[in-house]
Amino acid sequence: MTLVKEAPVRPAGKRSAPPAAGRRGRRRENLAGYLFMSPWLAGFLLLTAGPMIASLYYAFTSYNLFTPPKWVGLDNFTTMFQDPRWQKSVEVTLKYVVVATPLKLLLALGVALLLAQKRRGQGLYRAAFYMPSLIGASVSVGFVWRALFSDDAIVDRTQKVFGLDVGGWIGNPDYVLYALVALSIWQFGAPMVIFLAGLKQVPQELYEAAEVDGAGPLRRFWNITLPMISPVLFFNVLLESIHAFQVFGSAYVVSDTRCGPADATLVYTCYLYQKGFKEAQMGFASAMAWTLVIAVALVTAVLFWSQKKWVHYEEAAK
Amino acid sequence: MGTSRNVERRTVLKAAGASAATLGLGLTTGCGGGSGSGDGTVTLRYAWWGGEPRTIAIKKTIALFEKKFPKIKIKPEFTDYEAFWEKFQTQASGGNPPDVFQNAVGFLRKYDKRGVLMDLKSQADAGNLKLENFRNGVLANGQVDGKQLGIPVGANTMALVIDLKAFEKAGVEAKFGWTWDEYFDALQTIQDKVKVAGDTGYFSIMYLYDLYLRQNGKAFFTEDDLGFTEDDLTQWWEDGYKRVRSGLVADPKKVEQVKPKSALSAGLAASEFTWDNFSIRYEGEGESDYGLAPIPTTNGKDTGQYLGSLMLSAFSGTKHPEEVAQFIDFMVHDPEVGRIMGYDRGILATTEQYEAFTPADETNKGVRAYEEKVADAGVLGKITPHPSGADVIEAAFLRLGGEVAQGKTKPADAAKALFSEAKAAFAG
Numbered sequence: 001m002t003l004v005k006e007a008p009v010r011p012a013g014k015r016s017a018p019p020a021a022g023r024r025g026r027r028r029e030n031l032a033g034y035l036f037m038s039p040w041l042a043g044f045l046l047l048t049a050g051p052m053i054a055s056l057y058y059a060f061t062s063y064n065l066f067t068p069p070k071w072v073g074l075d076n077f078t079t080m081f082q083d084p085r086w087q088k089s090v091e092v093t094l095k096y097v098v099v100a101t102p103l104k105l106l107l108a109l110g111v112a113l114l115l116a117q118k119r120r121g122q123g124l125y126r127a128a129f130y131m132p133s134l135i136g137a138s139v140s141v142g143f144v145w146r147a148l149f150s151d152d153a154i155v156d157r158t159q160k161v162f163g164l165d166v167g168g169w170i171g172n173p174d175y176v177l178y179a180l181v182a183l184s185i186w187q188f189g190a191p192m193v194i195f196l197a198g199l200k201q202v203p204q205e206l207y208e209a210a211e212v213d214g215a216g217p218l219r220r221f222w223n224i225t226l227p228m229i230s231p232v233l234f235f236n237v238l239l240e241s242i243h244a245f246q247v248f249g250s251a252y253v254v255s256d257t258r259c260g261p262a263d264a265t266l267v268y269t270c271y272l273y274q275k276g277f278k279e280a281q282m283g284f285a286s287a288m289a290w291t292l293v294i295a296v297a298l299v300t301a302v303l304f305w306s307q308k309k310w311v312h313y314e315e316a317a318k
Numbered sequence: 319m320g321t322s323r324n325v326e327r328r329t330v331l332k333a334a335g336a337s338a339a340t341l342g343l344g345l346t347t348g349c350g351g352g353s354g355s356g357d358g359t360v361t362l363r364y365a366w367w368g369g370e371p372r373t374i375a376i377k378k379t380i381a382l383f384e385k386k387f388p389k390i391k392i393k394p395e396f397t398d399y400e401a402f403w404e405k406f407q408t409q410a411s412g413g414n415p416p417d418v419f420q421n422a423v424g425f426l427r428k429y430d431k432r433g434v435l436m437d438l439k440s441q442a443d444a445g446n447l448k449l450e451n452f453r454n455g456v457l458a459n460g461q462v463d464g465k466q467l468g469i470p471v472g473a474n475t476m477a478l479v480i481d482l483k484a485f486e487k488a489g490v491e492a493k494f495g496w497t498w499d500e501y502f503d504a505l506q507t508i509q510d511k512v513k514v515a516g517d518t519g520y521f522s523i524m525y526l527y528d529l530y531l532r533q534n535g536k537a538f539f540t541e542d543d544l545g546f547t548e549d550d551l552t553q554w555w556e557d558g559y560k561r562v563r564s565g566l567v568a569d570p571k572k573v574e575q576v577k578p579k580s581a582l583s584a585g586l587a588a589s590e591f592t593w594d595n596f597s598i599r600y601e602g603e604g605e606s607d608y609g610l611a612p613i614p615t616t617n618g619k620d621t622g623q624y625l626g627s628l629m630l631s632a633f634s635g636t637k638h639p640e641e642v643a644q645f646i647d648f649m650v651h652d653p654e655v656g657r658i659m660g661y662d663r664g665i666l667a668t669t670e671q672y673e674a675f676t677p678a679d680e681t682n683k684g685v686r687a688y689e690e691k692v693a694d695a696g697v698l699g700k701i702t703p704h705p706s707g708a709d710v711i712e713a714a715f716l717r718l719g720g721e722v723a724q725g726k727t728k729p730a731d732a733a734k735a736l737f738s739e740a741k742a743a744f745a746g
Contacts (some may be wrong), residue, residue, distance in 0.1 A: 064746050065434040084735065151575035160382030171574030173724050257400050260717065260724040261574045277404045280411075281712050281746060 058286040065280050076287035086288070088263050088272040095176060096267060097244040100184040108188040112195035113201055113225075126196070133189030141183070142253025146170055149179040149254075173264035176255065180265060183250050191236040198232030199225070227312040234311045238303050245296050248273065268292055321474065358389055360638045362645060365395040366420035367402035372662050378497045379655045379663030383648050390641050399409035403709065411435045417642050420663075421468045421631040423459055428706040429631075430462055436632040437465040441643035448647055451669045454693055459627040464702045468629030469683050472664025475623050475692055476525055477594040478611040481604075483514050484588035494695065498530075501614035505566050508588045515568040518590040521558030522719025524712045525626075526591045529613055530554070531700060532622030542705045548733045555729035557634055570723035579603055593626065594688055595664045598681050608681075610688040623692060624701045628663045665689050678710050707743030714739045 034041070052287060066293035080086050115126055134143055149155050151168030159166065169175035206224050216224065226233075240276055248269040259270040268288070276285030366376060373396050380392045395416055397405060401505070409415045415434060428554040429435050438460075447459060452470065460468030466655045480492060488511040490504040494685040505516025520526055528538035561567045570588040582590040583604030590609070604676040613621040630649060632642045649655055656671025661682050677683045692698065718736050721727040726734070 064432075066434075067408065085506040151572060164696045167571060171571040171577075173726055256577060258717065260720065261570070262721040264726075265718070277407065278713070279743065279746065280407055281742075 055286040055289055058283050059290050060287075061283045063281075063283040063286075065282055069283065071284070076284050079290070080284065080287055080291065085271060087262065089268045090266070092177065092266050093245060093247075093268040096180065096184075096247060097241055100179075100181045100247075101237070101240045103181065104185045104240060105191055105233075106189035107185055108236070109195050109233075111188065112192045112199060113221075115192075116196060116199040126193075127185045128187035130193060133187045136183065137249055138185035139249065139253050142250050145179060145183050145250070146254050146256075147184075149176075159235065170254065171261055173260070173262040176261065176264045179254060180247070180250050180267075183254070184244065184247070191240060194227065194232055194236055198229040202228040230311045231313060234274050234303070234307050238300060240300050241303070242296055243300060245299070247294065327706050337567075357522060359391055359640050360389065360478055361391040361393055362418055362638060362641060362729050363393045363416035363637075364397060364408070364418045364645070365402070365416035368420075368662070369398075369400045375660070375662060378651075378658050379649065381653070382654055382658070383645060385640075387644065388467070388579050390645065392414050392645070395517045399444075399656070408632075409458070413708055416632045417636040418630055418640065418645055419633075420471075423475075423626060423631050423701060424704045424712060425591065426460070426462050426631075426703050426709040428709065430465070430467055434634060435465075436634040436639065436642070438469060438632060438643065438646070439466045441639060442466065444640070444643075445740060446640050446643035446647065447486075448651060451651070452667055453665075453669060453672060454625055454698065456627055456667050458699060459625065460629045466632045468627075469650050470627040470629045470667040471650055471659070471688070472589065472595065472661065472667050473625040473627050474595045474664035475689060475698075476529055476591060476613060477482045477597065477682055477688060479582060479590050479592055479600060479608055480587045480611045481582065481585075482607040482609045484508055484514060484606065488512050488588075492501050494612045494691070495618045496612065497618055498614045498616065502561070502566065505561075505589070509566060512588065514585070515565055515587040516589060517561075517567050517589040517717070519558075519567055519570060519573055519723055520591050521555055522716050522723065523591055524715040525593075526613075527551075527554060527715070529622035530616075533616040533620055536719045537702060539708060541702065542744065544711075546739070547732075551733040551736060552730045555719065555732055558719070559722050559725070559729055562725075570720060573718075579692075582608070594685050595661050597685060598661070601681050603718040610684050612692075619697070621692075621695075621697050622699065623697055624699045626701065627667065661685050672745050705744060707740070707746055710743040710746070711736070711740050714743075 058069055060071060060073060062072045062075070063069035084157065111129055115122065115129070120279045147153055147171040151171060153168060156168045157164070166172060166175055169179040190205070200226060206228070207220055210220050210224055246269060247267050251265045251267045251270050252273070255261070255265045255270075259266040269292075272285050275281045275288065322441055360532075364380070366372070366713055368376075373394075376396075377394060380394060382407070382702075383392065384392060390727065396402075402420075404417065406415060410429065421429075421435075426435070436448060439449075441607075442449045447469070449466065454473065456470045456473045457466075459470050459473075469680070478492065485492065485508070488504075488508040488721075490507050492504070508514060508516045516645070524538060531537050531546055536550070546562075558567065563688065564572060568581050572584075572586050573581040576584040576586065580590060580600065580603065581587050583600045583606075585605065591613075594610055597608060598608055613623060615621050622682055629645045636642050651668050651670050652673030653670050656674040657667045659666070660675055661672075661677065665686060677686055714736055717734040722729050722732045
């Protein structure tokens with residue numbers, strides 16, 4: 001590709017290579033490309049594509065890891081849809097996605113708006129707000145979270161000052177999911193950085209013109225900022241909802257590997273993990289995994305379809 | 319680049335070879351591979367679950383073994399209980415479980431059915447492992463269908479751990495032969511006088527429900543099924559939930575919140591049913607003094623108790639069956655090992671080890687006295703090897719019992735769920 005583009009800018013006088021040699025050169029270059037890609041390619045085929053195909057097959061089998069998989073057709077799927085715990089896991093996951101994603105993006109956008117303004121120590125602030133995203137997925141943070149939200153820990157004590165006595169969130173099936181939501185919101189750094197980049201792209205003239213027309217800050221945000229960053233917003237919504245559907249680590253650690261109490265934090269992947277690795281029902285777990293893939297694909301498709309209605313691209317405006 | 323195509327092709331091949339080699343390398347290291355070496359030394363992998371004190375003690379026993387058997391090296395692997403079985407399942411399905419590992423009765427049939435466990439009788443016949451001197455018939459714990467699949471390292475039995483101060487303050491006494499009614503009356507007295515819940519949540523403990531069923535002529539497991547009805551369980555959980563509501567049993571939310579501490583040592587309740595050797599942890603965790611009390615009965619006599627046991631099992635496909643047997647033999651019979659391990663995994667199973675260790679502290683003395691009393695009372699029954707899937711059912715029992723306690727599931731629905739999950743677990 002680059003050769004073709006570069007061809008016209010070659011200094012005049014030097015004859016370009018005959019077409020045959022060009023093709024050969026291109027092939028040579030492609031070969032080099034594949035060569036450099038080969039470690040990744042091998043890894044992808046062996047560690048991602050292979051297992052995915054295998055799991056697609058297992059989804060239609062009964063497989064306990066020890067005896068060879070037995071073809072059962074759609075049995076895993078029918079059992080799954082009737083399984084009350086599976087239904088519960090879907091319910092918990094949807095609740096988590098619906099609550100955590102918008103809150104996280106709202107906070108990310110809010111802080112990005114603040115950090116977009118020029119002020120001293122800007123870099124420091126940005127780094128500080130981004131930091132939790134780097135360590136948030138770690139097991140140790142899960143433990144910290146557990147400690148923060150336990151009975152008589154700092155959150156509980158603070159609540160009591162305000163007269164709210166729920167006795168810690170971790171043991172309470174009505175609250176524990178919100179401890180996970182809080183953990184997700186706390187890691188708003190990654191979407192924040194993307195919002196910041198988006199905000200920088202908004203042309204200043206628009207604001208100046210609006211100001212001349214007498215638009216206040218709120219109106220400027222609503223009529224200029226939001227439409228101008230809508231592609232970035234779309235990207236963040238997409239990415240964060242996909243992430244939220246796959247939440248696992250925090251639920252697993254905060255609930256002490258049991259995804260509870262009373263299955264209150266039984267997110268989809270947690271149940272999948274229990275089925276696969278604790279109960280050795282790999283066929284069922286694979287069926288669950290593929291159902292999740294399809295569900296996430298559907299959600300993505302809906303989001304892409306909806307973007308026509310609310311995402312504003314500059315080219316379209318021209 | 320500017321080189322000829324031939325060179326290019328060679329480079330490609332070389333690079334491909336290199337990446338294949340890297341992958342190959344990864345594969346071999348990943349699989350562990352062979353364990354023998356040129357000088358006749360063999361390496362055995364030994365895995366167990368448990369806390370830090372156990373690991374420190376076991377490492378000492380390994381050092382002792384390696385000193386006495388310089389040709390055998392032991393590679394330790396350890397985690398906590400949950401992680402242990404997840405890892406083991408994956409390793410075993412890949413044909414690569416540890417050569418020797420800690421095991422329990424709930425897993426014998428499961429892994430026997432999958433061909434993972436070695437029948438140690440052959441090694442005993444070959445003279446590499448002694449099957450004598452086991453106390454109170456505990457050796458039977460490792461037997462399934464005439465095969466010796468595990469060698470017990472310790473014996474334990476269910477007990478009631480009580481907060482001595484709370485019981486004393488309330489003026490109630492836990493005595494042998496007391497009935498369930500007397501037990502619950504005692505909890506009521508404790509609640510009235512000491513203002514603390516009596517129990518931490520007895521009705522989610524599968525092994526306690528097993529005792530209750532045994533007292534009533536049933537058992538939790540038969541050879542391949544559950545030994546009780548949905549109605550039995552509904553009744554058990556309905557009673558339990560009533561007692562949570564009345565405050566006789568500790569608030570399940572609080573119990574959950576104080577974990578990993580036990581609700582008893584956290585002072586949320588005055589008693590807790592558990593295995594007697596677990597009582598050692600409460601002294602370290604809690605502020606009060608703790609003692610062992612007898613299991614309540616239905617008829618004033620039979621407690622339904624039996625000796626449970628942790629054991630050592632071996633992988634059927636190990637390359638070094640003889641060394642494995644020697645190692646297990648050493649670990650269960652050597653007096654020095656008994657002195658090091660103490661009652662961490664229950665009362666020492668063989669007479670050699672039992673006699674070698676004299677407990678110095680009150681807790682261990684208490685455990686010994688308790689088990690001697692239970693044995694003397696002549697109430698000990700026989701354990702049936704649990705069917706394959708028992709481990710999954712135990713986890714479900716704990717979870718569903720918790721849901722009932724939290725008021726999230728009705729007892730009848732929970733019982734129904736347990737039966738349907740059990741069906742799937744037995745089939746797996």
